[in-house]
Amino acid sequence: MPQRSTSPPHFSDAALMTLIRSTPLAICITDAEGHFQMVNAAYCRLYGYAEEELLGEEFTMMLAPEHRDMMRRIHRTFIETGEDSDPLIGTPGARAEWEVVNRQGQPISVLAEAVRVEDDQGNVYKATFVVDISEHKALERSLREANQRLTKIAMYDELTGLQSRRAGLDRLEAEIHEHQRYGQPLCIAVIDLDGFKQINDTHGHAIGDEILVGIAELLRQSLRESDAAVRLGGDELLLVLPGISLDQATQAVERIRQTLASTSLTSHALEVTLSAGVAAYRDENQDALLERADRALYRAKRRGRNRVAQAR
Missing domain, CATH: 3.30.450.20 (PAS domain)
Structure with a gap:
């Protein structure tokens, strides 16, 4: 060419x-x-x-x-x-x-x-x-702000401001790794509000939401900075309590139980109680640890509610 x-x-x-x-x-x-x-x-x-x-x-x-x-x-x-x-x-x-x-x-x-x-x-x-x-x-700014909002939604429960289930379980897994690496104590507590479904049925979900918000604030005031409070779903909560023994964790959750029992929540001045199961980590996977805490929680429920039980 x-x-x-x-x-x-x-x-x-x-x-x-x-x-x-x-x-x-x-x-x-x-x-x-x-x-x-x-x-x-x-x-x-x-x-x-x-x-x-x-x-x-x-x-x-x-x-x-x-x-x-x-x-x-x-x-x-x-x-x-x-x-x-x-x-x-x-x-x-x-x-x-x-x-x-x-x-x-x-x-x-x-x-x-x-x-x-x-x-x-x-x-x-x-x-x-x-x-x-x-x-x-x-x-770029709009996308960055949207990503920040999505991250916040993924990390925190929108209603209570507590950590979301996903973020909370990630935190628990991280604490398990810390225990395996350094040997520091680790405990968890699974909490369930007593009669919460009946409260919702009687007073409406808006009142139920007020109760969850109030309990979340109580947890923020009661826990250490190193602890984590998680909303697993509904009225089921998880506390991640690193660095303390099973007895110390049980005492901490018991104080929360007593404070809640003596506190009136919402404009209806409702008295709300909780039941909890506390478990200490002992070289198991996350699911096994949560299952032991759940069994302790149900044992507390069977024994009359408004109490804290230690996992076996």
Whole structure:
């Protein structure tokens, strides 16, 4: 096949300037002192100024006042060496994201890239190419906030603020690994509210929710920072109690039981009690530990409720 010509087109200076002025990419040229010498229509639209309002003005007018001195220093170094001295800018010719302001004082996120150019008389200029990425940054923020909300939903029960079942069981598994590695004591308590279904049937689920919220607050006030309170589902709760013996854990849960029994909850001043089963970890898997605590809980229920039983 015949070779195609690869020689570049020959444009006059006037034609190149027309191209720069008409391109949809925002472009400005500043002199060695940082004053605008040329701004194209896209640059003016981006910032909301007319061309005559910008020419001769310092480029730092587009920045928040607290950033202007830093940008002046960066500009001087760039003009003298072609390099950016500030780590926020990066390597020469590298793209950098900036927060700037338009004529109305509204923030705009831009992606900017600058090149150092000289004219025929040896005068040095800085040509900057700017892209508005505000929508992209806003989308990034929205996605980040959504991920944070999803993470919170996954980690914490929406009603009570206690750890969710998934997060709580992950925490228990982590504590089991800590026990296996360092040998520190580990206990758990499985708690169930006495007659909670009857409360819901009699007073409604809204009152039931108030009770769960109140108990969650009681647990937060009663437990240590190293403990974890988990809502497994419904009115079933799990306490993860590292670093204490079975007797100490039983005493801690007993204090919670006594406090709840003497506390009136909701606007109906309802008296609510709990039953609990407490188990100490003994070289078993998570399911086996939870099952022993559950058996102790049901033993407490059979013995009349409103009591704490130790697992065998």
